[in-house]
Amino acid sequence: MNNVFALRKYIIAGIFSIACIAFVFRLFYMQVIDDQYKLDASNETFRHITQYPPRGCIKDRNGKLLVTNEAAYDLMVIPNQVKDFDTNSFCSDLGITKADFNNGIRKAVQLNTASHASVFMKEVTPEIYAAFEEKMYKYHGFYSEVRTVRRYPMKIAPHLLGYLGEVSKELCERNPKYREGDYIGMSGIEESYEEALGGKKGVKITVVDAMNREVGDYKNGKYDTLPNPGENLTSTLDATLQAYGEKLMQNKAGSIVAIEPATGEVLALVSSPEYDPNLLVGNIRARNYSSLVLDTLDIPLFNRALMAQYPPGSTFKPIEALIGQQEGVLNEHTVYYCGGSYPGGKPKCDAKHGSLDLEPAIAKSCNTYFSYVFMSIMGNRKYATMDDALTSWRRYVNGFGLGTRLDIDLPSALRGNVPTVEHYDRVFGRSHWRPFTIISLGIGQGELEVTPLQLANEASIIANRGYYFMPHVIKSIGDKNEVQKKYTTRHYAPVDAKYFDIVVQGMSDVVSDGTAAASKIPGVTMCGKTGTAQNPNGRDNSLFIAFAPMDHPKIAVCVVIERGGWGAEWAAPIASLMIEKYLNDTIKRTDIETRILDGNTIHYLEEEKLQPKHYTQHTAHKK
Amino acid sequence: MNDRRSSIVPYVDWFTIGVYFFLVMVGWFNIYSAVYNPAHPALLDFSQQYGKQFIWLTTAFVMAFLIMLTEASFFSVFAYALYGAVVFSLLAVRFVGKDIAGSHSWFRFGSVGIQPAELGAFAINLGLAKYLSNENIKMSKGTVRLRAIALIVIPILFILLENETGVAITYVSFIFVMYREGLSGNILLVGFLTIVLFILALVGSKLVLSCVLLGIALIAYFLFTRRKRRDLTLVGGALAFGLLIVWGTDFAYKHLEPHQRKRIDVFLGSNVNKNKEGYNLNQAEIAIGSGGAFGKGYLQGTQTKLNYVPAHATDFIFCTLCEEWGFIGAAFIILLYLVLLVRIVFLAERQRSPFSRIYGYGVASIFFIHIAVNVGMTQGLIPVIGIPLPFMSYGGSSLWSFTLLLFIFLRLDANRMQILK
The missing domain is CATH 1.10.287 (Helix Hairpins)
Structure with a gap:
């Protein structure tokens, strides 16, 4: 019939064959030769999920917990999986409004598209979460991720411990270890021990489908890495002492630093005004942080113990006495006459002390006497020029840890200021200044500036009769019971031990019958030195350095009360209470304690700040 | 009656039935793997696609059996009537059909949907075979060509109105039938x-x-x-x-419609975003490529199972096969399809009746274009056109219509000895 065309079956069958063989060739190319698709596939289906390690906890020297972790739950949402459910009950469970809900979803979509997970609500507290979790199955598209937030059971030492914050974009780019949204230590121990506390992140590989739903673990977790929890730290802090110090400092601006002289371990580090560290965790952090930052009157986030720089005033005199002796221009029998001021009327003294030698000069804090000492150091024949004398003096002062940054294991300790020859040349002009021009340095005034930490360290040096261990706040990391090597090396002051005895004796007199006689502790020989330092902004700062007992001292303390007036008024009694608390554990002098607890010096600051124009004029007449 | 039925059994082409059965079963197991749901592991879980596919394939087998029981001459006698009925239903579906995914092409009977467009190929094949098997039909005559083309184009028009462009494109394959019957090769x-x-x-x-x-x-x-x-x-x-x-x-x-233009863009690879319009094809290629030479193993495919590949149980079912069985498995299936096509051509050529031969070529052509377009699109050789892979894609309508096409031919073939030359 159609035989003419019967041969066409070969052509048709041929076309079928050619097409099918082409498909087979293409398959061979795609599946066997080309590797590109295999690589693509492994990226697409496996999700590498970061496992956050719990951060290390921090304990005090007696094992009391200062910082611990608490579970918080990040509520995650995948918008395109959110199915119809009762949004009213959802919102009331979480304590949010319907507008919050809609906003949250919209933000999530904008941020990460509708098919990817975004944080819907950060760090939901366990209380809210417990109720919410039971109903979670109803809320399609929502799930939770556990993370930990810091908890401070004793609510103390906020400045020392520091707080966490989200890692900056720049750091993320510099260090691949971090990803945006990670939390790292932003201040205090949290910052300086970030490496140890932070631990190591782990990775969990899960199989994910195209809708971003986790389907299961990849190969039953064979390739997962577990997170390494952060190391626990043991602090040198004595939590009881710290808490007591913070209590004493209420309604006062200033700080307390207490150091164990034999080791350099920081026993207490109080900066006031302070804040409850629990305010800066979890989802309340942002709100509280900005209100703390905005409190420019009290500047509660400012760590005064390390960063506030004050003229040391008379607390500098022991150093002056030590330098004089070492330089051979002063000994315990050197006598000067005090007629109420150094000849020429400046600097003034608090009284007419008459003729006196070194020990009573320290006990009575005689400005005239120490002005003579300073002038004799400057006029030392050893030095060809005044420049050399000042430079040498400066080197001595640096040797006591002043004007240099102490290598404490906390960030942002400041170095203070010990003026240089160049500084005075700049201010007065070359050879337009003489020792008398800068005589107030001798009594711890003028351009001299120190931090409370440096003063506490100075007390520690005198307590040790000539050496110190670098102050530090962490005793050990993890289970290893060893301190970093730099904290076990002795640093020697540039003054021989033999010259310390007379200074220590003088400081003991300060407490027994000198300027701080009111702060005596029955049964304890405390050595101390008051300081009443001029404050260019207002009322004098009240300072006190001390250590006790006199022999084999266990604690060295520095107290600074801004605008506290006389050193003996606030700083000395506070320091004595700290020492009594640490050595005796109970306070017998309850009258002094009550006065301090009820006392308020912060109102001086508030008054000044409220009338800023007046105080600058006032200071001109101040002593 | 009884005599005749028993008498056709030796003439039934059991080889083709075997290939058909094999492909359907492979398709079913493949669908099980593609949409495998660990919460419903039973193959016969009727809430899942693999459970439903079991219903479709058993009914298809029953239908095949019933066709074999039907008088062979029924199909040539009622060819025009069946053609007319389908064309009428194509028209009717415009008015009473349900709107599914933008195309107005489904009749709904309870939970069962029937898409008359799926029957278009069957109807055209019958009509064309009937017309071209008339005595004194010569393809060289213009009127013959025109009428034949009209038989094809009328259903195409209705189907295009239903927005089933993909289905309409498959009817182009009848050009092979016309070619076999004398259409100039130049065309x-x-x-x-x-x-x-x-x-x-x-x-x-x-x-x-x-x-x-x-x-x-x-x-x-x-x-x-x-x-x-x-x-x-x-x-x-x-x-x-x-x-x-x-x-x-x-x-x-x-x-062109925007989505059609995009498909062409994707095919040509010109300024295509792999996560947007190029997503389907890219994911399909990744799934195929990641299978490698020997595949990831049954139920081990990740790309298809995890919904990366769209429509992975229906139009893109071939991807699952490639991913899990690798080049070896996929090439075997393609070659098996080729064997089926060549077998049908062979069977068609041995017919004494022109009606049976032409009908056979129609079956082969329809199968071929579905296989070529479907496999070609998953491999990125052809723009994405949503048509099923014969016997393997999930879905009752397509399985039934392919079974219908094939078994009518096998019934005609079994009857070949009764036809006097």
């Missing part, structure tokens, strides 16, 4: 060249292409022709046609 060639030109025009510079065409025309005219005057019109006409395609392509392209 096949021209059709092929038209597609090539169309693609070149989309990819390349239209000006360069025009110059090349002109060059070819000049060379052809001056070197390979003798009777100058007649060939001048031929070559000139061909050149004009070529230029029309080249310059008309742009126009046509711009007047």
Whole structure:
């Protein structure tokens, strides 16, 4: 019939064959030769999920917990999986409004598209979460991720411990270890021990489908890495002492630093005004942080113990006495006459002390006497020029840890200021200044500036009769019971031990019958030195350095009360209470304690700040 | 009755039935793997697609059996009637059909949907076979060609109205049937060249292409022709046609539906975002490629199972096969399809009745275009066109219509000895 065309079956069958063989060739190319698709596939289906390690906890020297972790739950949402459910009950469970809900979803979509997970609500507290979790199955598209937030059971030492914050974009780019949204230590121990506390992140590989739903673990977790929890730290802090110090400092601006002289371990580090560290965790952090930052009157986030720089005033005199002796221009029998001021009327003294030698000069804090000492150091024949004398003096002062940054294991300790020859040349002009021009340095005034930490360290040096261990706040990391090597090396002051005895004796007199006689502790020989330092902004700062007992001292303390007036008024009694608390554990002098607890010096600051124009004029007449 | 039924059993082509059965079963297990849901591991869980597919395939087998029981002459006698009924239902579905995914092409009976478009191929095949098997039909006659094409185009028009462009495209395959029955091979060639030109025009510079065409025309005219005057019109006409395609392509392209234009963009690989319009194809290629030579193993595919590949149980089912069985498995299935196609061609050629032969070629052509378009699109060789892979894609309508096509032919074939030459 159609035989003419019967041969066409070969052509048709041929076309079928050619097409099918082409498909087979293409398959061979795609599946066997080309590797590109295999690589693509492994990226697409496996999700590498970061496992956050719990951060290390921090304990005090007696094992009391200062910082611990608490579970918080990040509520995650995948918008395109959110199915119809009762949004009213959802919102009331979480304590949010319907507008919050809609906003949250919209933000999530904008941020990460509708098919990817975004944080819907950060760090939901366990209380809210417990109720919410039971109903979670109803809320399609929502799930939770556990993370930990810091908890401070004793609510103390906020400045020392520091707080966490989200890692900056720049750091993320510099260090691949971090990803945006990670939390790292932003201040205090949290910052300086970030490496140890932070631990190591782990990775969990899960199989994910195209809708971003986790389907299961990849190969039953064979390739997962577990997170390494952060190391626990043991602090040198004595939590009881710290808490007591913070209590004493209420309604006062200033700080307390207490150091164990034999080791350099920081026993207490109080900066006031302070804040409850629990305010800066979890989802309340942002709100509280900005209100703390905005409190420019009290500047509660400012760590005064390390960063506030004050003229040391008379607390500098022991150093002056030590330098004089070492330089051979002063000994315990050197006598000067005090007629109420150094000849020429400046600097003034608090009284007419008459003729006196070194020990009573320290006990009575005689400005005239120490002005003579300073002038004799400057006029030392050893030095060809005044420049050399000042430079040498400066080197001595640096040797006591002043004007240099102490290598404490906390960030942002400041170095203070010990003026240089160049500084005075700049201010007065070359050879337009003489020792008398800068005589107030001798009594711890003028351009001299120190931090409370440096003063506490100075007390520690005198307590040790000539050496110190670098102050530090962490005793050990993890289970290893060893301190970093730099904290076990002795640093020697540039003054021989033999010259310390007379200074220590003088400081003991300060407490027994000198300027701080009111702060005596029955049964304890405390050595101390008051300081009443001029404050260019207002009322004098009240300072006190001390250590006790006199022999084999266990604690060295520095107290600074801004605008506290006389050193003996606030700083000395506070320091004595700290020492009594640490050595005796109970306070017998309850009258002094009550006065301090009820006392308020912060109102001086508030008054000044409220009338800023007046105080600058006032200071001109101040002593 | 009884006598005759028992008498056809030796004449039934059990080989083809075996291949058919094998493909259907592979398809079913493949669907199980593609949509495998650990919460419903039972193969016969009727809430899952694999459970439902079991229903479709058993009913398909029952239908196949019933067709084998039917009188063979029924199909040629009622060919036009069946054709008319389907065309009528294509028209009717416009008014009473349910709107599913933008196309108005489903009748709903309870939970069962019937898409008359799936039956279009069956109807055209019957109508075409009936018409072309008439005595004194010569393809060389213009009226014959016109009527044959009309038989094909009428259902196409209705189906295009239903937005089932993909289904309509498959009917182009009847050109093979017409070719076998005497249509000039040149038309096949021209059709092929038209597609090539169309693609070149989309990819390349239209000006360069025009110059090349002109060059070819000049060379052809001056070197390979003798009777100058007649060939001048031929070559000139061909050149004009070529230029029309080249310059008309742009126009046509711009007047396509946006999603169709995107599919062409994706196919050509021009400025395509792999996460947007190129997503389907890219994911399909990744799934196929990641299978490697030997595959990831049954139920081990990740790309398809995890919903990366869209429509992974229906139009893109081939991806699961490739991913889990690798090149070895996928090539075997393609070659098995080829065996089926060649077998049908062989069976068609052994028919004494032209009706049976033409019907057979129609079956082969329809199967071929579905296989070629489906496999070709998953491999990125053809723009994405949503049509099922015969016997393997999930879905009752398609399985039934392919079974219907094949088993009517097998019934006709079993009857071949009863036909007097």
